[in-house]
Amino acid sequence: MPIIPESAQEYARGYERFAGTAAELSSQSTPAWTVPPTAGEDAPNVILMLVDDMGFSDIAPFGGEIDTPHLDAVSDDGYRLTNYRTAPMCSPARAALLTGLNPHRAGFATVAHGDAGYPGATLQIADDVPTIAESFRAGGYATFLVGKWHLTKESLLNDAADKSSWPLQRGFDRYFGSMDGFTTLHQPHRLVSDNSPLTVDDFPDDYYLTDDLTDRALGMIKALRASEGHKPFFLYFAHQAVHAPLQAKPGDLDKYRGAYQSGWDHIRDIRFRRQIEQGLFPEGTEPGPRNTAPGAEVAVWDELTPERQDLFARYMETYAAMIDNLDQNLGRLISHLKRIGEYENTIIAFTSDNGATGEGGAAGTRSYFSQFGFHADLPERWQRDVPRDPDLIGGPRAFVHYPRGWAYASNTPFRYYKRDTFEGGVHAPLLLSWPRGLPRRASDDGLRDQFAYVTDLGLTLLDLAGVPRLSRRNGVAAKEVDGVPFARLLRDRSEPSPRTTQYSEMVGNRSLYDGRWKIVTRHLPGTAFTDTEWELYDIAADPTERHDLAAQNPEIVQQMAAQWNREAWHNTVFPLDDDGTTRSFRPSTDLVYEQPVTLYPDTPTLERYRSSKLIRLRDVEIAARFSMAGEDAGVLVAHGDQGGGYVLFIEDGQVCVSYNQFGEMQRIAAPIGPGTHEVVVRFTCRPELAWDVALIVDGQQRARLDDLLQMLGMAPFTGISVGVDRGSPVDWNLHERFRSFPFTGSELEVTYTPGERAAYNPEVIKQVERVVNRMYE
Structure with missing residues (x-):
């Protein structure tokens, strides 16, 4: 029979004894039970918004012409980091962002598909690596994720699989989205709600995934506020856009009809001029040269036939419409936060997981999966672009991707694309605002040109919120992080970057950045890995990698190549896989x-x-x-x-x-x-x-x-x-x-x-x- 306290004082004394016992147990490595932590009433909400495959220059605060008024407002309230780098592909970037570990140490040498069995390519976040979501939750936050996950290898996505790598098991209270690498936006192939697939026989004709993800995020926030008025939340909004297949809503498409007839060369020129005017690069900076390497070539727009120009412009209209819609949905989130009085105390970070991609090929495609058909023995009759009515581009009937000339424009002013360790693959826009906690002085334009890397961003959000990273997970000490928070340089633009060195590797492409110098390769698959393929750039003076100085400075190349090798061994980068051979390995458990x-x-x-x-x-x-x-x-x-x-x-x-x-x-x-x-x-x-x-x-x-x-x-x-x-x-x-x-x-x-x-x-x-x-x- 329960004992009923005779007075409020007796009840309070009993609760103190309970809380003391709970606190003692919670200090053990494997507590039986704990008192849930409570964040302070002034703790900020945190929204981390990640876009898929978006280039450096696509949004207005970084030189773009696409209409993004709500991102403009976030920029006006906060800070633009112009020297932020990420991994060259999505899963490695997301793993680094959520753990603070370099991609290979986090287990993600590549995207979450095959499992070659090597430490750097387990494609699983290890049991001794807490995510920032787990740290936020331990710190008293509600934790929400909507959108793309892509941190569970594909053999564990089925309904009978071990779910230890699914979002709810990695720190999120609620999840809604697609766990795969991408999906269609009009009729998604598979949606998961929390731990279960969502069965939808027919989507409404006006369904659009970006809208739905925002509806779900707002629903999670509203449900939280209906029960707890002060509990802060961490929302990781991982957009499926603008990954292919490119699809947009009819009204958004109409807005951009004819906007790209001038072509990618003109768009790149006007974006770069705008970047100089905005102060993103100093006067005298030269844009990167036209991409001409095999498999990366970009045609001169004015040399294309009018029919080609009309078709190619349609692709970019769709891409722009997707980003415009994404901004509209950010506006819906901000509007609700202002309505409930929480915008001023919400940290918003917005970035892309890697640079824009050239996987659409030289001519783009209206049949994304035939373009994506990689096999050594493709027959001559294989079509990478199955002809379809151009009016279908952007709608549910065509699975399209834009020609890589548009990625050349998206990555203005840099060279190359996603998968490359040149700046076009790794240099991403980053906006961060927190009106109450990081107010901008009138004399501060909000630009920050100090170096920061994707491993630093999640740790910075924890730091700003005052939430410590978990020191233990599953009863064992947490693996040390590689990232370093950069909150100080937001508060004081004179602060130096907390670090200046970072390696990178993707499908054999390699680089090392050390503050002034950068060595980099664009490796040809099937060829030997040698020190002679390294290029050298004075990245401080030449941020667009125009002038290769390797021949004039062989000693610098030699020293940095040796350092890259040390970094690679420490980060479990080896063995290098430049042709996908290890990705064809499958364990017999499959x-x-x-x-x-x-x-x-x-x-x-x-x-x-x-x-x-x-x-x-x-x-x-x-x-x-x-x-x-x-x-x-x-x-x-x-x-x-x-x-x-x-x-x-x-x-x-x-x-x-x-x-x-x-x-x-x-x-x-x-x-x-x-x-x-x-x-x-x-x-x-x-x-x-x-x-x-x-x-x-x-x-x-x-x-x-x-x-x-x-x-x-x-x-x-x-x-x-x-x-x-x-x-x-x-x-x-x-x-x-x-x-x-x-x-x-x-x-x-x-x-x-x-x-x-x-x-x-x-x-x-x-x-x-x-x-x-x-x-x-």
Whole structure:
């Protein structure tokens, strides 16, 4: 029976005893229970807004012409860091940002896909590395994440996987977004709410992911304030935009129609002039030269045909519309914070995870997944840009990316792109404001040109909020950080950078920056790693890397190359992988995903990677068993989307297969009547990455498609759905007639039986069990 205190004083004495015991236990390495910490009422909220693949010059505070009034306001209230660097790709940058560790020490030499088994490429944040979200939560903050995660390797994204690397297990109270590297903005391939997939059969016609993410963020803040009026929050808003496929809302597209007909050379020129006027670079600075290295070349705009110019301008209109919409949604967040009186005491940091990307190729693409199809034996008939009506660009039917000439403009005034360790790949814009805690003096223009790196930013936010980084996690001492907070230089522009040295590496591209000098390579895959490929730049005098001084200063190159090697060994950079070989390694534990599986209606869409293992570069047989009456119809199974895939369905007494070959539609059909049936779609691998597809009804082959190009890279992107075609549809004509087209028959089940891998399947299976057993022998 509970004991009821006789007075408030007795209750208070009891609570003091309880709190004292709790505090004693919480000081142990593995406490049984603790009193939840409470941040002070004056603790600031913190919003960390990260954009995907946005260039240095795309927003107005850094020279851009895109309309970003709300980012302008953040800049006016705060500070522009003009010498901020990041990692050359997204997962490494995000890992460094959230942990304070250099990318390789954090386990992210590359993006979170394969697992080669090397310490620098585990693609998992280690158990002894706390995230800043975990530190904020321990410090009494509510912690929210909306948008892209991309810090869980793809083999652990499925619903049965160990979730220790998912957002909620890494410090966030709430999560909503896509855990994959990217998704479509009109009809996302997979959304996760907290720890579970969100099943959406049909998205509204006006759905747009950036709007939805903002709605969810606002909902989290409002729910917090409904329960606790003073508890501060940390919101990590990790935008899917502006990663490809580029998609925008019609109204935002209309705003930019015709804005880019002048071309990327003109846009780069006017952006650079504006950067000089804004004081981002001193007078006399020269912009980086036109990119001319193999695989990076940018055409002269005025030498393009008018037809090419019209098409290429459409891509950039979409990109600009996405950034404009992103700014509009930031405005919605700021408006609500002002309405509830919390804007002045909210820290806002805004940046990009890396430079703008050249992965759209020289001519851009309206078929992103065919452009993304990397294989040594691509046939000559492979199209990296499957022709589509230009009016579809930006909408849900075209998965597009802009030509790399626009990335050349986005990265003004720097050279090269995402993946490169030249400044175009690593030099990002950074805005930071906190009106109450970091007010700007009238005489201060807010510009800060001291060096800062992505490892420093998360630690700076903790420092500004007065929240210590966790010293222990899971009962063991936390791994030491590499980053250094830079709050002091925000308060005093005369403060020097707290550090000036930083290594970088990505797919064999390397660099070392030491304050004045920078050595850098643009490594050609398949060639030897040598000291002769190093270039040298006086980065203080030549920030755009125009003048290679390596030949005149061999001793500096030699010294810095030796230092890069020391940094590389310390940060577990080796072995260097310049051609993706290690990324083709897969542990034998992944083989479970290649076993036959039977799926039923109402099963959430099977996750992308799990789905791909059933069909990728191999024979496969898909058997649908069901019963139907005369009027029954609908989708039996669908795998993929407008970027590529296949769908099996019943319509008007026909069993039909639609194959979306990266935007080119192929269709076959055969008659079928009432009754119980087994329909098989058999994919048989052919030479040159081709498939023959046979449609078999009740044991009899009734139709076939020959010599179809197989799905490569990330396609099919949307996973397998049974009894419905969820999300972005495989066949748009079918979608226009029936939307997701649920099957109205009964007893449907679909079995996938994977066959032999094709000889050209590049995956190499590593026998993990054998290695583990040897460890215990």
